[in-house]
Amino acid sequence: MNQQEQPADELTSAARSVSITVNGTCGQHYVQPRTHLVDFLREDLGLKGSHLGCEHGVCGACTVQLDGKIVRGCLVLAVQADGRRVDTIEGLSDSGAIRDLQQAFVRHNALQCGFCTSGMLMAATELLEHKPHASREEVREWISGNYCRCTGYQAIVNAICEVLTARNTARTAGATE
Amino acid sequence: MNAPDHRHLHDSPKAAPFTGDLKDARHIGQAIPRPNIERLAEGRGQYVDDMELPRMAHVVFWRSPVAHARITRIERDFARMMPGVLAVYDGKDLATVCKPWVATLTHLAGMKSAPQYPMAIDRACWQGEPVVAVVAKTRAEAEDALQYVQVEWEDLPAALDMNTALDPNTPVIHPELGDNLCFTRSLDTGGVDEAFASADVVAEATFDFGRHTGVTLESRCQIADYNPASGQLTVHHSQQAPHMMQDLYSRQFGLPEASVRVVCKDVGGSFGIKVHAYPDDFATVAMSILLKRPVKFVADRLESFVSDIHAREHRIKGRIAASKEGDILAFEIDDVTGIGPFSMFPRTSGIEGNQVVNLTGGPYKHKAYRAKLNVVFLNKTPTCQYRGVGHPIACAVTEGLVDLAAAKLGMDPLAFRQRNVIADDAYPATGASGIRLEVLSHEACLRKISTLMDYPALRAEQASLRAKGIYRGIGFATLIELTNPGAAFYGVGGARISSQDGATMRLEPGGGVAVMVSVGEQGQGTEAIYAQIAADAVGVPMHQVRLLTGDTDAVPYGGGTWASRGAGIGGEAVLQAGLALRANILKVAEAILNREASGLRLMDGVVVDASSGEALLPLPELGRITYYRPDTLPAGFTSELMVTRHYAQRDYPFIFTNGVQASYVEVDTETGFVKLLKHWAVEDCGRVINPMLVDEQIRGAIVQGIGGALFEECLYDDAGLMKNGSMADYLVPMAGEMPDIVVAHVETPTRSSVLGAKGAGEAGTAGAPGAVVNAINDALRPLKAEVWSQPVTPEKILRALGHI
Numbered sequence: 005m006n007q008q009e010q011p012a013d014e015l016t017s018a019a020r021s022v023s024i025t026v027n028g029t030c031g032q033h034y035v036q037p038r039t040h041l042v043d044f045l046r047e048d049l050g051l052k053g054s055h056l057g058c059e060h061g062v063c064g065a066c067t068v069q070l071d072g073k074i075v076r077g078c079l080v081l082a083v084q085a086d087g088r089r090v091d092t093i094e095g096l097s098d099s100g101a102i103r104d105l106q107q108a109f110v111r112h113n114a115l116q117c118g119f120c121t122s123g124m125l126m127a128a129t130e131l132l133e134h135k136p137h138a139s140r141e142e143v144r145e146w147i148s149g150n151y152c153r154c155t156g157y158q159a160i161v162n163a164i165c166e167v168l169t170a171r172n173t174a175r176t177a178g179a180t181e
Numbered sequence: 182m183n184a185p186d187h188r189h190l191h192d193s194p195k196a197a198p199f200t201g202d203l204k205d206a207r208h209i210g211q212a213i214p215r216p217n218i219e220r221l222a223e224g225r226g227q228y229v230d231d232m233e234l235p236r237m238a239h240v241v242f243w244r245s246p247v248a249h250a251r252i253t254r255i256e257r258d259f260a261r262m263m264p265g266v267l268a269v270y271d272g273k274d275l276a277t278v279c280k281p282w283v284a285t286l287t288h289l290a291g292m293k294s295a296p297q298y299p300m301a302i303d304r305a306c307w308q309g310e311p312v313v314a315v316v317a318k319t320r321a322e323a324e325d326a327l328q329y330v331q332v333e334w335e336d337l338p339a340a341l342d343m344n345t346a347l348d349p350n351t352p353v354i355h356p357e358l359g360d361n362l363c364f365t366r367s368l369d370t371g372g373v374d375e376a377f378a379s380a381d382v383v384a385e386a387t388f389d390f391g392r393h394t395g396v397t398l399e400s401r402c403q404i405a406d407y408n409p410a411s412g413q414l415t416v417h418h419s420q421q422a423p424h425m426m427q428d429l430y431s432r433q434f435g436l437p438e439a440s441v442r443v444v445c446k447d448v449g450g451s452f453g454i455k456v457h458a459y460p461d462d463f464a465t466v467a468m469s470i471l472l473k474r475p476v477k478f479v480a481d482r483l484e485s486f487v488s489d490i491h492a493r494e495h496r497i498k499g500r501i502a503a504s505k506e507g508d509i510l511a512f513e514i515d516d517v518t519g520i521g522p523f524s525m526f527p528r529t530s531g532i533e534g535n536q537v538v539n540l541t542g543g544p545y546k547h548k549a550y551r552a553k554l555n556v557v558f559l560n561k562t563p564t565c566q567y568r569g570v571g572h573p574i575a576c577a578v579t580e581g582l583v584d585l586a587a588a589k590l591g592m593d594p595l596a597f598r599q600r601n602v603i604a605d606d607a608y609p610a611t612g613a614s615g616i617r618l619e620v621l622s623h624e625a626c627l628r629k630i631s632t633l634m635d636y637p638a639l640r641a642e643q644a645s646l647r648a649k650g651i652y653r654g655i656g657f658a659t660l661i662e663l664t665n666p667g668a669a670f671y672g673v674g675g676a677r678i679s680s681q682d683g684a685t686m687r688l689e690p691g692g693g694v695a696v697m698v699s700v701g702e703q704g705q706g707t708e709a710i711y712a713q714i715a716a717d718a719v720g721v722p723m724h725q726v727r728l729l730t731g732d733t734d735a736v737p738y739g740g741g742t743w744a745s746r747g748a749g750i751g752g753e754a755v756l757q758a759g760l761a762l763r764a765n766i767l768k769v770a771e772a773i774l775n776r777e778a779s780g781l782r783l784m785d786g787v788v789v790d791a792s793s794g795e796a797l798l799p800l801p802e803l804g805r806i807t808y809y810r811p812d813t814l815p816a817g818f819t820s821e822l823m824v825t826r827h828y829a830q831r832d833y834p835f836i837f838t839n840g841v842q843a844s845y846v847e848v849d850t851e852t853g854f855v856k857l858l859k860h861w862a863v864e865d866c867g868r869v870i871n872p873m874l875v876d877e878q879i880r881g882a883i884v885q886g887i888g889g890a891l892f893e894e895c896l897y898d899d900a901g902l903m904k905n906g907s908m909a910d911y912l913v914p915m916a917g918e919m920p921d922i923v924v925a926h927v928e929t930p931t932r933s934s935v936l937g938a939k940g941a942g943e944a945g946t947a948g949a950p951g952a953v954v955n956a957i958n959d960a961l962r963p964l965k966a967e968v969w970s971q972p973v974t975p976e977k978i979l980r981a982l983g984h985i
Contacts, residue, residue, distance in 0.1 A: 036321075038321075046231075052224070052227075052228075052230075052231035053223070053224020053225065053226075054224070055228070055230075055398075055399065055449070056230070057398045057399070057400075057482070057908075058482040058907075058908040059481060059482060060482065060907060060908060060909060061909075062907075062908035062909050063398060063482075063908055065398055092224070093223065093224030094223075094224055097222075097223035097224060097225075106219070106222040106223065109218075109222050110214050110215070110218055110219055110222055111214055112873075113214060113215065113218075113706070113873050113874055113877045115218055115221055115222060115704075116450075116703075116704030116705060116706070116877070116878070116881065117221075117397075117398070117399070117447070117448060117449045117450045117451075117703060117704030118218065118221025118222070118226050118447065118449070118704065119226075119228065119397075119398040119399045119449030119450060120398050121221055121222055121224075122224045125222070141917075143916075144916045144917045144919070145916075145917045147916045147917075148915040148916050148917035148918075149915075150916075151398060151908075151913060151915065152398070152881075152916075153395075153396060153397060153398050153450050153452070153881070153885065153913065154450055154704050154881045155877055155880065155881045155884075156877065156880030156881040156882075156883060156884035156919065156922060156945075157880075157884065157914075157915075157916040157919050158877070158880050158919075158921060158922055159877045159880070160916070161916065
């Protein structure tokens with residue numbers, strides 16, 4: 005009995021040229037059409053901060069930003085990022101854009117093994133931008149697309165809630181100055 | 182949005198303050214953030230799959246698609262012709278360099294298993310067993326070529342149901358073994374029949390536990406790098422026990438021990454999944470040896486579900502006898518558990534069931550106990566130790582029976598437990614199963630949880646809501662957990678797994694302290710607590726301490742991370758090494774300062790006058806003189822600023838911990854859905870080294886326990902194929918459905934060490950299923966329905982209610 009056969013030559017057809025801005029740096033790259041975005045980031049660019057947990061879009065460990073919106077790096081093809089901007093944990097860390105969130109994660113011990121953390125931070129970053137007044141329950145709901153097997157989630161929720169409050173306080177203070 | 186969980190109740194009873202050299206300790210016991218996680222928060226970890234080595238090849242496996250088959254033909258030529266392919270191997274190829282193994286332990290008397298090879302030879306025994314390996318220059322090329330591997334097979338009849346595995350008409354998986362029985366054990370204290378005959382109340386139930394698995398977010402992975410020129414094998418491995426793997430690779434491949442190095446850097450979750458020696462571990466090493474180049478194996482999620490160990494598939498018939506006054510008189514259980522077609526190497530698949538026998542009834546003072554255990558082979562994924570190892574099962578059975586007895590007696594379940602637990606002043610004690618208990622605190626924990634959850638108010642709320650047709654339930658689970666194991670676990674049974682661990686400590690010239698420990702980091706915060714202990718033991722600021730773990734070439738020999746031993750055993754080794762280094766530093770100070778060491782102390786990195794506290798010699802100056810100007814020291818004096826100390830717990834087979842959990846749930850009797858409203862845990866892990874880390878580890882363990890209680894199950898069809906082997910179909914707990922968890926501590930330090938720490942990593946998983954299931958049944962009790970089958974799905978609840 006044969007395994008299901010797939011025409012490999014179609015899958016491995018010639019690499020295409022794409023132009024992708026990754027963490028602010030524009031580059032011309034040659035990628036096979038079948039290459040997933042996260043594999044391109046990890047293997048072609050050496051950006052190992054985005055992790056592969058399931059490769060079928062469930063666990064969220066490979067979450068990155070595509071044109072500022074979070075996507076699953078394992079469900080998007082690299083060619084789909086052609087002409088677009090991709091931001092990863094490396095970029096957000098180096099720019100300092102989420103320093104407060106990362107520090108809150110450290111303070112609250114909101115990560116143990118750290119494998120889910122990059123994706124979790126990406127999801128939390130979008131929550132902080134889109135739902136600045138999220139309730140604790142809404143935070144739990146929002147990050148339910150990102151699995152963590154270590155923490156029990158509570159420290160993650162605490163860290164995100166603390167940053168929501170701090171950013172709101174800072175905004176209010178800014179508005180009244 | 183205010184977090185309701187910031188109440189850390191670390192009030193009495195607490196561990197007594199340290200004395201002697203440790204009286205200045207200011208790190209141990211503090212909620213200090215982990216120094217090593219900033220890099221993980223920035224995506225700068227280094228997991229195995231992040232590593233790339235020169236000439237590294239990638240292996241993928243063709244795994245058996247059926248439960249049991251005779252392999253009649255393997256056609257590799259087409260795959261070999263694919264681009265980038267370096268080799269295609271079958272089981273016989275790998276058997277030329279790797280010996281087979283049989284996973285038994287001599288102290289589990291009569292245990293048997295069959296020889297197992299890195300890949301199946303002639304016969305595949307479970308869906309997921311590796312049969313053919315394709316090695317290529319890239320992972321994608323290997324996967325492409327895998328499609329061209331052609332395997333022909335004949336289906337063989339399979340043993341798939343543990344309840345019929347020993348029936349005469351069930352096929353015997355390994356005919357040479359005679360039957361499908363891997364291990365059986367009976368325990369009888371005597372007096373059981375008399376206890377049940379004289380009991381006023383007997384309650385019984387059948388408890389089912391769904392087979393589940395660990396789902397580490399990072400899958401199993403390794404890079405095997407054999408260098409034929411040096412004869413050196415280096416394995417970068419996501420693993421919990423590097424020295425155990427070093428020994429196994431050495432023996433199975435006939436390599437000198439010193440030629441094998443195992444390196445475990447960042448590990449993306451382990452939970453026991455990564456403490457076993459898998460066939461594909463050996464296969465990957467074998468291929469590196471055959472190809473003379475590094476080979477990387479990273480399991481994809483679909484193969485993880487059928488090749489990572491499974492656990493916990495048990496059916497237990499249990500009963501309890503009690504007097505009308507409310508005294509538990511006896512427990513009796515009959516346990517059958519289904520493992521894989523082979524006992525798992527090297528810890529065996531017999532331990533989990535053995536633990537169930539040892540632990541059932543563990544918190545209570547009854548004397549009569551009888552247990553029967555059958556561990557049977559099945560054509561399913563092999564099972565082995567997963568977080569909690571038998572505890573979640575023993576606890577759920579014990580506590581379920583306790584609730585049933587309390588209900589029959591009309592007694593409050595908390596009061597019933599308070600009456601029956603072994604009293605706090607009765608230790609050391611021996612449990613009915615024969616387990617030796619050093620010192621526990623059930624009474625203090627039960628008192629504390631009642632206060633913590635405001636139990637009377639919660640019962641009042643439950644009653645008032647019940648009148649409105651809202652069914653809420655409160656469930657308790659009292660538990661014991663074995664931690665800090667001595668050689669009793671594996672060593673006495675012949676397994677070469679160290680129960681001793683060690684720490685090496687070196688004062689650097691600049692005043693820093695390098696600490697090398699044989700227990701590694703999987704995210705629990707092991708390195709953080711070792712830094713806290715080292716800082717206090719030596720007398721330096723914590724930021725001066727640097728940890729190195731997980732490299733067999735660099736750290737002392739030891740057992741690694743399992744059985745909740747990191748804090749208690751590794752921590753004591755660090756403590757003793759730190760005290761020894763402190764003493765040696767003061768000897769150097771004595772030589773430099775020409776003052777008696779007894780009049781000196783080391784505080785915060787400075788040698789001070791013991792009585793006045795006057796600063797005399799900062800460590801960087803001591804280090805400078807030691808290393809760069811030894812000529813200025815007295816003749817015949819040698820500084821010894823690198824020390825090693827080991828620790829093995831030898832006072833008891835295990836140091837037991839205890840605790841109690843409570844769950845508050847609401848059951849929707851229309852849909853069968855369970856909403857977890859809140860969860861409480863009072864835990865006694867002895868001296869708490871870092872409450873923040875312990876609390877979140879307990880919460881994580883509770884959530885894993887809840888996963889097994891409500892969601893997680895490896896579902897098989899009638900042909901022995903796993904039906905839900907993907908992350909989309911196999912449910913694990915998500916943030917949105919988990920409750921806030923309140924954690925509090927009672928501290929009863931073990932007297933078997935100076936540190937006094939016991940383990941904490943598994944108790945959460947041990948107690949959560951029992952507490953949640955008891956809460957569900959408490960909610961259902963007025964409706965005369967009960968569910969003892971985990972995971973408790975909405976369907977099972979609706980069936981119990983008679984709605985479907």
